[in-house]
Amino acid sequence: MIETLYTELLARKQNPKEGSYTNYLFDQGLDKILKKVGEEATEVIIAAKNDQTELISETSDLIYHMLVLLVEKGVSLEAIKNELKKREGKLSEAKERKQIDDL
Incomplete structure (x- = not known):
């Protein structure tokens, strides 16, 4: 499913469709896309505190x-x-990770 969506997005970038939300994002550029990623990430965090349907x-x-x-x-x-x-099977220890307060 993710591969199919990626392929569709790639095709949409190469062959724009007028009125498409995807093309709106591409037309607006990187800053708009990054803003949406940040917004959606925040909404995932909030949804995780609420209910499973919203989280999905x-x-x-x-x-x-x-x-x-x-x-x-x-x-x-x-x-x-x-x-x-490359990361598969590697064991990571908590002490190797930045503390959340350090990010």
């Missing part, structure tokens, strides 16, 4: 906008998969 909806919105961002920046899903494969 907001997570779907975030994934969509993240994929728009990847297309905009020319990052392939293959690049993301390769990065995740």
Whole structure:
């Protein structure tokens, strides 16, 4: 499903469709896309405190906008998969991570 959506977004960027929300985002550029990613990420956090239906909806919105961002920046899903494969099976200790207060 994610691969299909990514492919559709890539096609939409290459072949714009008038009136499309996706093309609106591409036309507005990186700053607008980043604003939407941030907005959706915040909404996921709030939804997680509320109910599962809202969490599913907001997570779907975030994934969509993240994929728009990847297309905009020319990052392939293959690049993301390769990065995740590099991390697979690696054990990470909490002490190796930045503390939330340090971010």
